[in-house]
Amino acid sequence: MSLRDKLLWAQVPLALALLVVGVVAVGTLGRVGHAGQDILADNYRSVLAMQRIIEHLERLDSAALFIVAGERRRGLELADAHLQPLEVELKVQEDNVTEPGESEATVQLVRAWARYRSTYEAFAAVETPAARHSAYFNELAPAFRDAKAALQVILALNQDAMVRKSDALQRQSRRVNTLMVTAVVVALVGGLLASSSLTQRALRPVSVLSQAVRRLGQGDLATRAVVQGEDEIAQLARDFNAMAEALQRYRRSSLGELLQAQASSQASIDSLPDPVVVFGVEGGVLNVNRAAEEVLRLSLEGGSALGQVAPEVREVVERVRSHVLGGRGPYLPRGYEEAVRVEAAEGDRWLLPRGSPVYGEGGGVVGATVLLQDVTRLRRFDELKNDLVATVAHEFRTPLTSLRMAIHLCAEGVAGPITEKQADLLYAAREDCERLQGIVDDLLDLSRLQSGRVELEVRPVSTEAVLEAALAPHRVAAEERGVRLAMAQEPGLERVEADAERLQLVLSNLVANAVRHTSHGGEVVVRARQEGERVRFEVEDTGEGIAPEHQQRIFEKFYRVPGASTGGAGLGLSIAQEIVQAHGGEMGLSSQPGVGSTFWFTLPRTGGAESAPTFER
Numbered sequence: 001m002s003l004r005d006k007l008l009w010a011q012v013p014l015a016l017a018l019l020v021v022g023v024v025a026v027g028t029l030g031r032v033g034h035a036g037q038d039i040l041a042d043n044y045r046s047v048l049a050m051q052r053i054i055e056h057l058e059r060l061d062s063a064a065l066f067i068v069a070g071e072r073r074r075g076l077e078l079a080d081a082h083l084q085p086l087e088v089e090l091k092v093q094e095d096n097v098t099e100p101g102e103s104e105a106t107v108q109l110v111r112a113w114a115r116y117r118s119t120y121e122a123f124a125a126v127e128t129p130a131a132r133h134s135a136y137f138n139e140l141a142p143a144f145r146d147a148k149a150a151l152q153v154i155l156a157l158n159q160d161a162m163v164r165k166s167d168a169l170q171r172q173s174r175r176v177n178t179l180m181v182t183a184v185v186v187a188l189v190g191g192l193l194a195s196s197s198l199t200q201r202a203l204r205p206v207s208v209l210s211q212a213v214r215r216l217g218q219g220d221l222a223t224r225a226v227v228q229g230e231d232e233i234a235q236l237a238r239d240f241n242a243m244a245e246a247l248q249r250y251r252r253s254s255l256g257e258l259l260q261a262q263a264s265s266q267a268s269i270d271s272l273p274d275p276v277v278v279f280g281v282e283g284g285v286l287n288v289n290r291a292a293e294e295v296l297r298l299s300l301e302g303g304s305a306l307g308q309v310a311p312e313v314r315e316v317v318e319r320v321r322s323h324v325l326g327g328r329g330p331y332l333p334r335g336y337e338e339a340v341r342v343e344a345a346e347g348d349r350w351l352l353p354r355g356s357p358v359y360g361e362g363g364g365v366v367g368a369t370v371l372l373q374d375v376t377r378l379r380r381f382d383e384l385k386n387d388l389v390a391t392v393a394h395e396f397r398t399p400l401t402s403l404r405m406a407i408h409l410c411a412e413g414v415a416g417p418i419t420e421k422q423a424d425l426l427y428a429a430r431e432d433c434e435r436l437q438g439i440v441d442d443l444l445d446l447s448r449l450q451s452g453r454v455e456l457e458v459r460p461v462s463t464e465a466v467l468e469a470a471l472a473p474h475r476v477a478a479e480e481r482g483v484r485l486a487m488a489q490e491p492g493l494e495r496v497e498a499d500a501e502r503l504q505l506v507l508s509n510l511v512a513n514a515v516r517h518t519s520h521g522g523e524v525v526v527r528a529r530q531e532g533e534r535v536r537f538e539v540e541d542t543g544e545g546i547a548p549e550h551q552q553r554i555f556e557k558f559y560r561v562p563g564a565s566t567g568g569a570g571l572g573l574s575i576a577q578e579i580v581q582a583h584g585g586e587m588g589l590s591s592q593p594g595v596g597s598t599f600w601f602t603l604p605r606t607g608g609a610e611s612a613p614t615f616e617r
């Protein structure tokens, strides 16, 4: 049965109650109406007949008095006019006998009337006035009184009955009133109770359903609405259950997939031999891998995860973290010298920090991953290489000096005369010796810088003088190549604090490179300007530029761009970078092949009172 039918059925008791009340009302009202009519038909008619008969009788009596008075003709006319209607009324009364005792009274009346009438006829036939007089008083008057008395009896009988019946009617109508009120109340209460209980039964599934919906909304996906039947609510409940089922399945499956994804990502970072720490956007540790737990003794349990880590490691990790979370992109180490030492059971380990941002859906940084690459072996190799280079360079110095001296003496003819051809060969040998000496000097310089054995003489120096000194040695070469040299210095930046000689070396190296790699008609500009707390130097050229794949490695020792035009041994930029870093600065470049390159470096702008940057790292 549909919900509509059920609700319609629920109205049936009320409708039935209304019907019952209606039937009762019609019945009782009909009865009361009948009772009134009965009084009219039964009694009022008799009363009317009696009154009319009395009227006629009195008229007949008047007619008799007329006759007694000698007005015989008028008397007889009057009597004739009333005789007939009286008899008619009498007939009516005979046909309308309704009360107990009325029948006998009517018989009495008919008899009395018959006597009066015969007496009247006898009276009318009397000839003499005296006899008429006596006949009237002696016979007719008593008959008149008898007839009137009989009439009065019937009249009283009917009037009494009317009073009685009217009383009864009044009582009955009071009863009917009570009955009607009772019927209405009973029908209304019964109908309402039945209707509301039926409506409640029809709508109970709605509350079951709404409870289920509420529980589902609170997250209880196992909830179901138990509703029997075939109506619309049962259908709705079935649809609801199907929806809850689908939701539960979805929740189960998505949770499962999520857990699996999390487990596999945890397994993959655990499989890395190097420690990995994942930070949230607020900087808190979100996750670590097993290597991090073992090597750094870092654990997620307890308050601050980084608290247990050795201070120097913590400092490095925090630096990388703030670099990445600060939105400055991935953090790449500049070299092995950034590696931090960690004590371990099997000997010291060197860890090189790298950082990469974790991007959120909107593209913003929502976290950072810090990986500490174990570079112990690589660092040893690097140290070994540096040592070897330093030793070789050192060992080369003395023989090279005597070689140069010997070639020089021979070339100058000190050791005896030489032919022109021999002189050419000796000049070529001397040039190569000079280059070799330069490389050996550079290598020694570099190894001294790297090992921290160089003390910087930091003092205020004139920016203009430094820039000028950097350009001066290259003016001739630039002029030869048709390259314009220019310098630009920001006003108010008259002095910088640095080791003048080395700063000049750095700039000079950069200018030399720029001139070497710029073709005819190009330009090389050297600039110095303020940048926050630092001074920024730039050497910009309009030369051939450097391809992006080489830009990363260009500061490495001995690295030269393959196929590049002549140059040194690939040490110039390494030395420059070492010197800049020794000052506490940074160095980099931006370059576009075919357009030009800009090499830049910054130096901290230390005030006079502050100590000079130390060289120890």
Ligand code: ADP
Pocket: 509, 513, 514, 515, 517, 541, 543, 544, 545, 546, 554, 559, 560, 561, 564, 565, 567, 568, 569, 570, 571, 572, 573, 574, 597
């Ligand atoms: P070198 O002493 O051999 O020049 P550097 O370390 O100074 O070594 O430079 C390394 C390499 O970088 C060079 O071989 C050169 O190819 C490239 N390079 C340096 N400066 C520039 C520049 N301004 N334009 C193009 N290439 C450059």
